[in-house]
Amino acid sequence: MAKKTLNIGLVGYGFMGRTHSNAFLQAPRFFDLPYQPVLKAVCARNADRAKGFAENWGYQSIETDWRALIERKDIDLIDIASPNDTHAEIAIAAAKAGKMVLCEKPLGRTAAEGKAMVDAVQSAGVPNMVWYNYRRVPALVLLKQLLDEGRFGRIFHYRSQFLQDWTISSDLPQGGEGLWRLDASVAGSGVTGDLLAHNIDMALWLNGPISEVSGMTETFIKERKHSLTGKIEAVNIDDASSFIGRFKNGSMALFEATRYARGHKALFTLEINGENASARWDLHDLHRLEFFDYRDEGRLRGWRSIHITDGDHPYMKNWWVPGLQIGYEHTFIHQVADFLTAAGQGKPVAPTFEDGLACDYVTDAVLSSAKTKQWESVPSA
Numbered sequence: 327m328a329k330k331t332l333n334i335g336l337v338g339y340g341f342m343g344r345t346h347s348n349a350f351l352q353a354p355r356f357f358d359l360p361y362q363p364v365l366k367a368v369c370a371r372n373a374d375r376a377k378g379f380a381e382n383w384g385y386q387s388i389e390t391d392w393r394a395l396i397e398r399k400d401i402d403l404i405d406i407a408s409p410n411d412t413h414a415e416i417a418i419a420a421a422k423a424g425k426m427v428l429c430e431k432p433l434g435r436t437a438a439e440g441k442a443m444v445d446a447v448q449s450a451g452v453p454n455m456v457w458y459n460y461r462r463v464p465a466l467v468l469l470k471q472l473l474d475e476g477r478f479g480r481i482f483h484y485r486s487q488f489l490q491d492w493t494i495s496s497d498l499p500q501g502g503e504g505l506w507r508l509d510a511s512v513a514g515s516g517v518t519g520d521l522l523a524h525n526i527d528m529a530l531w532l533n534g535p536i537s538e539v540s541g542m543t544e545t546f547i548k549e550r551k552h553s554l555t556g557k558i559e560a561v562n563i564d565d566a567s568s569f570i571g572r573f574k575n576g577s578m579a580l581f582e583a584t585r586y587a588r589g590h591k592a593l594f595t596l597e598i599n600g601e602n603a604s605a606r607w608d609l610h611d612l613h614r615l616e617f618f619d620y621r622d623e624g625r626l627r628g629w630r631s632i633h634i635t636d637g638d639h640p641y642m643k644n645w646w647v648p649g650l651q652i653g654y655e656h657t658f659i660h661q662v663a664d665f666l667t668a669a670g671q672g673k674p675v676a677p678t679f680e681d682g683l684a685c686d687y688v689t690d691a692v693l694s695s696a697k698t699k700q701w702e703s704v705p706s707a
Contacts, residue, residue, distance in 0.1 A: 329354075329359065329360060329361060329362040330360065330361050330362070330670075331361070331362050331363075331364050332361040332362065332363050332364065332402050332403055332426075332666070333364045333366035333367075333400055333401050333402045333403070334350055334363050334364060334365050334366055334367075334401075334402070334403050334405060335366060335367045335368075335369065335389075335395045335396070335398065335401040335403065335404050335405065335425075336365070336367070336368045336369065336385070336405045336407060337368075337369045337370075337392050337395065337404065337405065337406050337407060337408045337412070337416055338369075338370065338406070338407035338408035338409075338430075339368055339370045339375065339376060339379040339407075340407065340504075342407040342430050342457070343368070343379070343407040344383075345459075345655060345658045346405055346407050346428075346457070346658060346662075347365065347368075347383040347385075348383075348655055348658065348659070349655070349658035349659045349661065349662040350363040350365060350662055351363070351365070351383070351384070352659045353659050353662040353663045353666065356644045356645065356659065356663075357644055357659075357663040357667075359663060359666045359667060359670070360666060360667065360669075360670025360671075361666045361669065361670060363662070363666070364386075365383060365384050365385040365386065366385065366386055366387065366400060366401055367380075367385060367386065367387045367388060367389055367395055367398065367401065368380050368383070368385040368388055368389075369388070369389040369390065369391070369392050369394075369395045370388070370390065371390055372390075373388065373390050376388040376389075376390065392408075392412070392416050392419075393419065396416075396419050396420050396423050396425065397423070401425065402425065402426060403425060403426040403427070403428065404416065404417075404420035404425045404426070404427050404428070405428045405429075406420075406427070406428065406429040406430055407430050407457075408430075409506045409512050409513070410432065410434075410435050410506075410512060410513050410514050410519070411435060411511065411512045411513075411514070413429055413430070413432075413433065413434060413435075413439070413443070414434050414435075414439040414440075414442055414443055417429050417443045417446065417447070417454075417679075418442060418443060418446040420452075421443075421446040421447045421449070421450040421452050421454070422446065422450060424450060424452060425452060426452055426453045426454070426669065427447060427452060427453075427454045427455075427679075428454070428455050428456075428457065428665070429443070429454075429455075429456055429457065429679070429682070430456075430457045431456055431457055431458050431523055431524070431527070431682065431685075432514070432519045432520075432523045432682065432685065432686060432689065433456050433679060433682030433683060433685070433686055434514070434682075434683075434686055435513070435514025435515070435519065436514060436686065436690060437683060437686040437687045437689075437690045437705075439686075440679070440682060440683040440686040440687075441683060443679050443682075443683075444679045444680050444682075444683050444707075447679050448679075448680075453665070453668070453669045453674070454674075454678055454679045455661070455665050455675060455676075455677060455678060455679075456677045456678070456679060456681065456682035457658070457661065458523075458524065458527040458528075458677045458681075458682070458685075459657040459658050459661055460524055460527075460528055460594070460609075460657060461527070461528065461531055461657075461661075461676070461677060462641070462656075462657040462658075462660035462661050462664070463607075463612050463657055464613070464634045464639050464640040464641050464642055464652070465607055465612060465613060465614060465615040465632070465634045466528070466532075466607060466615075467640035467641070468615055468632070468634060468639060468640055469532065469598075469605050469607065469615055470531065470532055471640070472603070472605070472617075473532060473533075473598075477600075477602065477603050477619070478598065478600030478601070478602055478603045478604075478605075479600045479601035479602035479603070480576075480600060480601045481533055481573070481575055481576075481577040481598060481599070481600045482577055482578065482599050482600060482601065483577060483578050483580070483597075483598070483599040484529055484532070484533050484573065484577055484578070484579050484580070484596070484597075484598050484599075485579070485580040485581070485596070485597050486525040486528065486529060486580075486581050486582075486594075486595060486596040486597075487525070487581070487582045487583065487593065487594070487595050487596075488517070488521035488522060488524060488525050488582075488583040488584075488592075488593070488594045489582075489583070489584055489587035489590035489592075489593040490521065490584070490585045490587065490590055490591060490592060490593075491585065491586065491587050491588045491589060491590055491591065492585055492591075493508065493547075493565060493585040493586070494585070494586055494588065496547050496550070498550065499550055499551045499552060499553045500550040500551070500552055500553065500559070500561060500563075501552045501553045501554050501555075502552075502553030502554050503553075505553055507520055507563075508550065508561065508563055509552070509563070510561075510562035510563045511562075513563060515563060515564055515689065515693055516543075516545075516563030516564035516565055516567070516585075517563075517564055517565065517566060517567050517583040517584060517585055518543065518564050518567040518583070518689050518692055518693055519689050520583075521583040521584075521585075521594075522567050522581060522583035522689065522692070523685055523689055524594065525581050525583065525594070525596070526581070526685050526688045526689065527677060527681070527682075527685045528596060529573075529579065529581075529596075530681070530684055530685060530688070531676070531677070531681075532596075532598065533573055533575065533577060533598065534573055534574055534575050535573065535574045535684070535704070535706065536571050536572070536573055536574070536579060536688050536704050537571075537572050537573065537574045537703065537704055538571060538572050538691075538701050538702065538703050538704060539569045539570070539571040539579075539688065539691050539692050539695055539701070539702055539704060540569060540570050540571065540695050540700070540701045540702070541567065541568070541569035541691070541692035541693065541694075541695040541696040541702075542567070542568055542569065542696055543564035543566065543567045543568075543692075543693065543696040544564065544565060544566045544567075545561050545562075545563065545564060545565050546565045546566070546586055547561060547565065548560065548561055549561060564693070564696070565584065565585055565586055566582075566583070566584035566585070566586055567582075567583050567584070567692060567693075567696070568581060568582040568583070568584075569581050569692045569695065571704075592609060592610075593608070593609065593610065594608070594609035595607065595608045595609070601620075602619065602620050602621055603617065603618060603619045603620060603621075604617075604618045605617050605618070612653070612654070613633065613634050613635065613651045613652065614631050614632065614633055614634065615631075615632045615634060616629055616630070616631055616632075617629070617630050617632055618630070633649075635648050635649050635650060635651060636648045641656075641660050644663075680707050681707070683707040684706075684707035687704050687705050687706075687707060688704050691703070691704045
């Protein structure tokens, strides 16, 4: 049976634009989907570079104004892979135009922006999703299954880190292309909304809502040259962010993110401890899940390393043969496959905009707590 075509309009051609484009191309080649994605148009302000991106990835046309892209009748889905300060305006307009909407994380620069985006997609009734791609790592999907099966019993602790080192140099400017994450007016926040959001979203998915937080942030380099103005300006993002907290299930939370951990490029780790079992995972070894089960026979009890490559592991039957690994780019492919499958069934699939808003509420609370030096409650999405 012929598949229905789904015309994609991508906004942005940076790192995330590449991962998303690859996912749209590869998903129907490895998964049986109700839609056939068509790379219809890419939108960016620089026409020459947009043309080069389009030629490389196979987009049929370009636009230099996202409004023109949304107005096109031949576009079914708007994929937002542009800087954070564009997310809300584009997503709201796309929803009002009746388009499916995918948006990079964080959903909004603030929870207020995120709430407006949620209201827009819910009012329009359009399928929507946020690109929290790590939810599609097979090892973490397996962990989610084990938790849902009750193998851990009562959960006591959840801890997670995301460590990088790329902003340590004081010579690094802020703002402009490639460095907008250092400009608070564009990014909204620093590592809290960029890195820690991944840790938080994963925790909300695996362990449920966070009820309260106590946070601390630091900006190590107070001033940087701005790429757009050429002037030395105050740095208003957080270079490092950490918080303790409490989940609604009573377990304790411990989170840390920084771009000042020399020697670490993308160390994303998590560990969860329950009364019967524990598990830990590391992005550097993403195809492995470390698992400990106290109910094992005493003389054989210990940490085991589960290599996630067999056909009965999440997603793996769609790939190679047991023993062969997949990587970072596959998480985006899995997300496209899940989204298109659910859209074909008329069902939502997580993480929806509402899930993204739940994460925004936590990041807002962390930043607020860092300023007030008090515990902050986290609203429900």
